[in-house]
Amino acid sequence: MLTYFVTKVRLRRALKCQSANIWRHTRGHSTLPTNQDSDQVRTLLQLFVDRHFISPGEINVELFKRGTSCCYGPLGLKLRRNVLHQWWSSMTGSRAQVFGINTPSSSGYAVMDGWGHLRITEPDDIKNILNQKELSKEQLIHSVHMCLQNSALLRTNVFQGALEHFVPSFELVNRKLPFGLAETGRCFQRSKDGSAEVTQASLVWFCSARTSSQWLDHWARQRLKWWRKFAIAPSDFSSSDVPQEELEGPASRGIKIFYNFPWGQELLEVLWSRGDCELLHIHKGMRSKLQFPQSRNGRKSVPHVVSITGNIDRGLLALLSNSLLLHKKEDAKQQLQQRKVLKLHPLLAPVKVALGIGRGATTELRQVCEGLLQELKEAKISVWPGYLETTSTPMEQLNSKYDEMGVLFTAVISDNTLESGLLQVRSRDTAIKETMHISDIKNFLCRYISAADNM
Amino acid sequence: MLTYFVTKVRLRRALKCQSANIWRHTRGHSTLPTNQDSDQVRTLLQLFVDRHFISPGEINVELFKRGTSCCYGPLGLKLRRNVLHQWWSSMTGSRAQVFGINTPSSSGYAVMDGWGHLRITEPDDIKNILNQKELSKEQLIHSVHMCLQNSALLRTNVFQGALEHFVPSFELVNRKLPFGLAETGRCFQRSKDGSAEVTQASLVWFCSARTSSQWLDHWARQRLKWWRKFAIAPSDFSSSDVPQEELEGPASRGIKIFYNFPWGQELLEVLWSRGDCELLHIHKGMRSKLQFPQSRNGRKSVPHVVSITGNIDRGLLALLSNSLLLHKKEDAKQQLQQRKVLKLHPLLAPVKVALGIGRGATTELRQVCEGLLQELKEAKISVWPGYLETTSTPMEQLNSKYDEMGVLFTAVISDNTLESGLLQVRSRDTAIKETMHISDIKNFLCRYISAADNM
Numbered sequence: 001m002l003t004y005f006v007t008k009v010r011l012r013r014a015l016k017c018q019s020a021n022i023w024r025h026t027r028g029h030s031t032l033p034t035n036q037d038s039d040q041v042r043t044l045l046q047l048f049v050d051r052h053f054i055s056p057g058e059i060n061v062e063l064f065k066r067g068t069s070c071c072y073g074p075l076g077l078k079l080r081r082n083v084l085h086q087w088w089s090s091m092t093g094s095r096a097q098v099f100g101i102n103t104p105s106s107s108g109y110a111v112m113d114g115w116g117h118l119r120i121t122e123p124d125d126i127k128n129i130l131n132q133k134e135l136s137k138e139q140l141i142h143s144v145h146m147c148l149q150n151s152a153l154l155r156t157n158v159f160q161g162a163l164e165h166f167v168p169s170f171e172l173v174n175r176k177l178p179f180g181l182a183e184t185g186r187c188f189q190r191s192k193d194g195s196a197e198v199t200q201a202s203l204v205w206f207c208s209a210r211t212s213s214q215w216l217d218h219w220a221r222q223r224l225k226w227w228r229k230f231a232i233a234p235s236d237f238s239s240s241d242v243p244q245e246e247l248e249g250p251a252s253r254g255i256k257i258f259y260n261f262p263w264g265q266e267l268l269e270v271l272w273s274r275g276d277c278e279l280l281h282i283h284k285g286m287r288s289k290l291q292f293p294q295s296r297n298g299r300k301s302v303p304h305v306v307s308i309t310g311n312i313d314r315g316l317l318a319l320l321s322n323s324l325l326l327h328k329k330e331d332a333k334q335q336l337q338q339r340k341v342l343k344l345h346p347l348l349a350p351v352k353v354a355l356g357i358g359r360g361a362t363t364e365l366r367q368v369c370e371g372l373l374q375e376l377k378e379a380k381i382s383v384w385p386g387y388l389e390t391t392s393t394p395m396e397q398l399n400s401k402y403d404e405m406g407v408l409f410t411a412v413i414s415d416n417t418l419e420s421g422l423l424q425v426r427s428r429d430t431a432i433k434e435t436m437h438i439s440d441i442k443n444f445l446c447r448y449i450s451a452a453d454n455m
Numbered sequence: 456m457l458t459y460f461v462t463k464v465r466l467r468r469a470l471k472c473q474s475a476n477i478w479r480h481t482r483g484h485s486t487l488p489t490n491q492d493s494d495q496v497r498t499l500l501q502l503f504v505d506r507h508f509i510s511p512g513e514i515n516v517e518l519f520k521r522g523t524s525c526c527y528g529p530l531g532l533k534l535r536r537n538v539l540h541q542w543w544s545s546m547t548g549s550r551a552q553v554f555g556i557n558t559p560s561s562s563g564y565a566v567m568d569g570w571g572h573l574r575i576t577e578p579d580d581i582k583n584i585l586n587q588k589e590l591s592k593e594q595l596i597h598s599v600h601m602c603l604q605n606s607a608l609l610r611t612n613v614f615q616g617a618l619e620h621f622v623p624s625f626e627l628v629n630r631k632l633p634f635g636l637a638e639t640g641r642c643f644q645r646s647k648d649g650s651a652e653v654t655q656a657s658l659v660w661f662c663s664a665r666t667s668s669q670w671l672d673h674w675a676r677q678r679l680k681w682w683r684k685f686a687i688a689p690s691d692f693s694s695s696d697v698p699q700e701e702l703e704g705p706a707s708r709g710i711k712i713f714y715n716f717p718w719g720q721e722l723l724e725v726l727w728s729r730g731d732c733e734l735l736h737i738h739k740g741m742r743s744k745l746q747f748p749q750s751r752n753g754r755k756s757v758p759h760v761v762s763i764t765g766n767i768d769r770g771l772l773a774l775l776s777n778s779l780l781l782h783k784k785e786d787a788k789q790q791l792q793q794r795k796v797l798k799l800h801p802l803l804a805p806v807k808v809a810l811g812i813g814r815g816a817t818t819e820l821r822q823v824c825e826g827l828l829q830e831l832k833e834a835k836i837s838v839w840p841g842y843l844e845t846t847s848t849p850m851e852q853l854n855s856k857y858d859e860m861g862v863l864f865t866a867v868i869s870d871n872t873l874e875s876g877l878l879q880v881r882s883r884d885t886a887i888k889e890t891m892h893i894s895d896i897k898n899f900l901c902r903y904i905s906a907a908d909n910m
Contacts, residue, residue: 099529
């Protein structure tokens with residue numbers, strides 16, 4: 001057990017390494033078992049419902065467990081936004097030239113494997129055909145066929161959009177390679193129950209044929225590093241080369257990134273080195289618009305494509321599962337209890353600080369909370385207004401709740417705060433309480449979070 | 456013509472009012488005409504294509520002009536992200552209790568007006584039915600009907616999701632009113648060509664029956680203020696009450712927010728005071744879960760709903776149109792030329808600063824640019840790597856291009872920078888050049904942008 005205590009003096013001295021240390025190194029001894037254990041899995045999923053990461057309901061929980069889009073509650077939405085924000089920062093903030101694009105999720109025109117896609121239909125159109133009594137069976141079949149063929153296609157991935165957008169982007173970078181097009185968005189895939197929605201985060205990277213294999217390795221390393229940055233148990237994220245016999249479509253190489261869930265390994269992200277044939281196919285007859293002069297010999301070539309496609313919904317489930325720690329402890333009556341702590345990375349935690357009130361004149365304490373809440377909100381720090389809870393829950397119970405929500409710190413405003421300006425701040429990761437002046441808490445939190453970013 | 460010059464000394468003194476002043480008050484004399492002028496409209500739309508806000512192609516431009524989702528290019532995506540970010544900040548950063556949620560864009564279960572929705576179909580399923588030769592015409596019609604009925608519905612708005620999510624959120628706030636659920640996302644609507652996608656930003660506000668009309672007015676004021684905050688010509692945004700005879704569904708009152716495009720007024724956002732019947736309908740038989748004690752008389756009531764729904768795609772078009780200014784000027788040969796400046800609000804501008812190189816040793820200057828680029832990226836300032844342009848375009852031409860992109864400042868690194876650390880910074884809004892030390896530019900930009908935020 002780490003007994004290190006975050007004092008303000010020490011904080012200023014060595015904050016850079018502390019925050020990540022505290023967060024990752026206090027993970028205790030008992031993590032979730034990696035072998036299948038349906039009770040544990042139920043506990044895990046129920047906690048995400050109880051703490052408003054996802055909406056209740058058996059179907060919704062099942063969608064989430066499958067790694068598809070589901071109804072996210074307030075905490076789940078914030079976590080999702082934080083994860084997507086980190087993804088965009090890592091993509092567009094890097095040295096590499098990466099541009100974001102945004103394309104519709106349906107398209108009216110034909111794509112390569114048109115009949116594999118789900119389609120948007122106007123049921124009334126088909127019903128109108130079915131109601132035309134004068135049509136023969138053959139005419140009816142033909143009309144329904146035509147109606148389906150003219151309906152819009154829903155995308156199964158965001159990759160297609162980047163290829164279609166290639167030409168203007170290529171002009172934008174003055175036909176210089178390498179560069180990338182990033183997009184995040186909902187895709188529609190078939191599932192055993194019909195259709196399923198998935199939030200994809202995709203980078204399509206354009207480079208020379210000669211360097212494409214190196215770039216594939218580069219991006220696989222980057223992506224694995226990115227997932228592990230946010231993990232308490234980084235080794236649960238792993239990558240492996242796709243065997244030759246499992247390569248898809250035109251791909252010459254592939255790398256997959258997996259997460260080791262309690263119920264087994266599942267795919268988070270896949271990277272393919274795809275060559276130039278898809279780009280040539282989509283921009284038929286426009287070869288000149290795709291070409292760039294190779295520096296060595298002056299021969300004109302077409303860029304090669306490396307695709308990096310992650311499933312953000314399953315990523316959320318992986319990050320949540322990875323963060324949940326179970327501590328066994330004995331309560332006052334010597335009964336074994338489980339303390340659950342959701343140790344989400346400081347950058348990802350949906351709530352950074354909860355404000356509660358202790359003993360004292362409620363009205364006045366609430367006013368202090370309101371003021372602090374506004375100050376923290378203005379500094380873009382996500383706050384939980386714990387002081388609004390009507391039920392007089394004991395502090396220990398509230399702390400358990402905040403630990404399960406992944407709240408980094410709990411600040412308690414009491415009588416003492418009104419007199420001396422001091423409040424008590426409890427850390428999720430150490431469970432240790434510290435006294436701090438109310439005017440210091442904003443800077444303390446800002447520095448704590450940005451220190452975790454720089455690890 | 457404003458001849459005010461941003462010196463660093465003055466900047467420190469009165470930065471708070473300057474940035475917005477410069478941005479809004481230097482809009483010159485000739486704005487786009489508000490009467491229909493198809494040439495002007497073409498100019499406007501072509502500029503958004505040329506400057507990578509939207510992808511080229513007649514269909515895509517038409518989708519954008521209609522206010523539906525289209526293919527956004529790199530600058531359009533950044534603008535879209537900035538607008539959505541501002542929307543979320545204004546919703547969740549306010550004093551009001553607003554939680555974000557995220558729901559799938561399709562649902563398997565029936566909704567109120569199920570047959571009005573577009574549906575996701577698996578064309579193979581219908582084709583399989585059509586291919587069953589043994590089926591009679593009647594059996595065939597029946598089977599296709601059933602297949603359509605069981606297919607997932609695509610949402611036409613995000614309002615439904617918030618109503619479905621009401622119960623857990625109500626528990627979260629301890630059954631205290633008022634509170635709101637915010638969501639942004641793609642919706643699918645019918646259009647004359649089949650289906651159209653629209654990005655909605657929606658707040659569903661739950662309050663007591665007694666206060667619902669006041670809240671409707673409150674949110675209408677807030678929303679109009681929000682749009683106008685980013686406008687150069689705020690009066691182009693307007694609101695008006697919906698006449699009694701145009702009220703939709705259960706709404707007892709409605710307010711619409713419009714933008715006055717060169718081709719006429721179009722709807723940006725609509726607010727309805729909707730009563731409690733939809734909430735009761737969706738949660739049939741669960742009245743007890745919807746009730747809250749009215750403070751005055753202790754009688755139990757069901758919350759009333761106020762919905763605020765904006766079209767972000769049309770909002771982008773409105774903000775872009777509003778920002779585009781045409782200055783007439785004579786060139787060296789005394790020919791009348793048009794200077795186009797896209798005066799996007801500093802918070803919304805997709806690129807805050809472009810880095811260019813002047814006279815000097817290219818390799819060394821580029822190294823300086825690379826360093827500065829990284830420094831600015833780390834401070835989350837969006838930079839344009841103008842120094843990568845291969846063609847030796849005259850500076851004046853580059854400035855015109857950056858003005859059309861809405862780039863706030865252009866910094867030129869030259870010989871002089873290597874010697875003295877000084878570089879030239881040109882403002883989009885004043886077209887005035889200032890000399891600044893390279894170590895000051897980051898702070899200058901940060902303060903300029905945050906000053907515009909606080910206006």
